[in-house]
Amino acid sequence: MRKRGSSPHTTHLRDKFTQYNREAGFYDCYLYWVNTAQTTDICEFMSRNTVIHSVTADDVAALAGVSRWTVNRAFKKDASISLKSKKKVLDAAAELGYLPDLLAAGLASDKSSLVSLLIDDFSNPYKLLMMERLTRILRTHGWGTILVNTVNNDDATDALLNASQRRVDAAILIGSRYDEAILTAALGARAVRKLIVFGRYSSHPDTISIGCDDVSAMNQIADHVIARGYQRPLFLAGPQTPSAHLLRQDTFLKRWSNQKQEKADYTTVGVYDPKAAYEHVCRVLGALNKNQWPDILVSENDAIAMGAIDAVRYHFGLKVPHDIAVTGFDNAPFADSPNYELTTYRQPISEMAEQLAEVLKGRQLTQKLNHFKGELIIRTSA
Amino acid sequence: MRKRGSSPHTTHLRDKFTQYNREAGFYDCYLYWVNTAQTTDICEFMSRNTVIHSVTADDVAALAGVSRWTVNRAFKKDASISLKSKKKVLDAAAELGYLPDLLAAGLASDKSSLVSLLIDDFSNPYKLLMMERLTRILRTHGWGTILVNTVNNDDATDALLNASQRRVDAAILIGSRYDEAILTAALGARAVRKLIVFGRYSSHPDTISIGCDDVSAMNQIADHVIARGYQRPLFLAGPQTPSAHLLRQDTFLKRWSNQKQEKADYTTVGVYDPKAAYEHVCRVLGALNKNQWPDILVSENDAIAMGAIDAVRYHFGLKVPHDIAVTGFDNAPFADSPNYELTTYRQPISEMAEQLAEVLKGRQLTQKLNHFKGELIIRTSA
DNA sequence: GGTTTTTTTGCACCCGCGTGCAAAACGGAC
DNA sequence: GTCCGTTTTGCACGCGGGTGCAAAAAAACC
Structure with a gap:
């Protein structure tokens, strides 16, 4: 596809591209892009050129009259290179439409x-x-x-x-x-x-x-549930993987028993999937006497909560939160839809x-990688 | 990290791994995996080994007593290699936990x-x-x-x-x-x-x-809408990009005017986003006299349809499909949720x-790349 | 067994760039 | 102009494997 660093080849490329040079703003935009990694109008730049690939650092080096390694440095920040040659290189690179090859870079480094x-x-x-x-x-x-x-x-x-x-x-x-x-x-x-x-x-x-910080988050939810005066929560748990350690579930149950001096109930949906949650809730509530029914379903996350709301509303024909309230976790898309209006907790993703x-980057700034604070979002579902 | 192909190094690796060889089933599973690209219990295989990276084809070659290129062939299907040496190589590879490096392969090929x-x-x-x-x-x-x-x-x-x-x-x-x-x-x-x-x-x-095949699909939807006796459709269109050519919209409008001898109306939501669609529908219907209201909203896709249903139901307090029906396109997740029960068209993704x-792979089996047939899915929304 | 045909194997060279170090260029002080 | 410290530049070698071809080995044939 490309004859490596051959002088005639380079000359050819040069001929091919110099026609574009006269058009104003061409370099500037390219250089700006390279330096800032921001896009201004590279789009235009790209469509004007017909060969962007298969231009190697050698080509650029030949055109700029420097060695390949200098070209290299021009594209690497914090590299020791003089402004003069950096400009020369970037100009040449812009002319040829050169961009370093990440595959090769990856292999080498x-x-x-x-x-x-x-x-x-x-x-x-x-x-x-x-x-x-x-x-x-x-x-x-x-x-x-x-x-x-x-x-x-x-x-x-x-x-x-x-x-x-x-x-x-x-x-x-x-x-x-x-x-x-x-x-x-x-x-x-x-x-x-x-x-x-x-x-x-x-x-x-x-x-x-x-x-x-799942603990703090779930405690906020628990406190909210308690403050609203709910009496019989049912916790809807997700997959029971050992490494996750049932953190949200345990936290809620613990908080509840601490505050209310009674145990809260829970059931395991097992999957974070609205449909599965729907069916699970139908089954679990269906098997219960009305007087044992929970007045709030505290869900391990929004996916479960959505299924739960659907079940309460469409399978049992009840009103959320009037008959049974529901809380979620994540503030997922659709949590704010009028169908759900889910009270939930937003993680600071x-x-x-x-x-x-x-x-x-190897700079692990803090050890506290599991203590990001999000925010409790109160909507009408609980 | 690795001394290249040096004999002592290879020996070292060999020592390191031979301890595992005695355990039964080890090879088999590795070989099976390599040959079929299926996972049996590679998991176990992997956890037994401590170095999987930085083992190169040279190492394997040295161990198997062949050249690096033969190793190469063993991992490439349809390569000309004798069964005997293929086995030798794969055995050695399994022993060392070798896998070809895709980065390098990519660069070379x-x-x-x-x-x-x-x-x-x-x-x-x-x-x-x-x-x-x-x-x-x-x-x-x-x-x-x-x-x-x-x-x-x-x-x-x-x-x-x-x-x-x-x-x-x-x-x-x-x-x-x-x-x-x-x-x-x-x-x-x-x-x-x-x-x-x-x-x-x-x-x-x-x-x-x-x-x-958008045309055929949209025609099916149109026919369904007509068959159900709807009289005043309003088409909710998505982004108006030139290249998409408004295919679904045009198809619907054309079909409608052909069949009903009257023009159907449309409005442009502009984004495939339920929230945007919600607001757009609120605005558009809000500006219309009740007697001009559509009896069905034909949406360019499900995302728009969901927003439309929400608007009809929650903003205007009307019933779907009784007051206003809605159709979608895509059969997206949530289209089958009890909130939407969306009549839509499933693409065969x-x-x-x-x-x-x-x-x-370069084998473009057919020229008809835009004529996949999906299926009309009729639910209760229309 | 000798010869031809086919399969299998080995190899030089390349892919495009990174790294560490030594040579060269530069700049300031005297 | 010389000397020395500081940039700046050039370079050999390597990353791990792909490709096409020629040599070697195996198979087929008479």
């Missing part, structure tokens, strides 16, 4: 600037929000995000292997069911350099878990994602 | 086996479904998916540049607002080798668009994703 994001659960709309934040914020810090689908639990290790083949800098788990075995596998094999559990507590050693970027 | 998936819209739950299918199916065909967030339109070109830096084999657009400029930029600059618009029609030349894989 053993840093792929890629992370893989493992998700095992696409039925929870909250994941959409997490993906939006994570991809956006990680990219501003230079990381690409490989989305890995592990809906089958078996796939998870497979995916991890794949991740290791791609030399990702880290694997981020935002799933709900990952168990010890997977974590151990990933870490034991050093398939990934860093294993990060995001938005969820993990007690696994060597795993970095970034999440909000953006902050958490920023922290994640710091962790990836 | 100029195929990264990576695609980037550009999304500009995280508020439509349908995207969740598309991501699930695409990532899962592409992975079975060997591609990793880089998720690129382009919520800011400006970011799209930036993202495309980034994609080119990563040498992705293709960029897949599943956004809603990508306009000509971006497509042209991407193609003009050859920033990406292939530009694929998925789940949506694109008239742009050089762009491969894979989608269902799995089939489409398989077709995408074929396109990536």
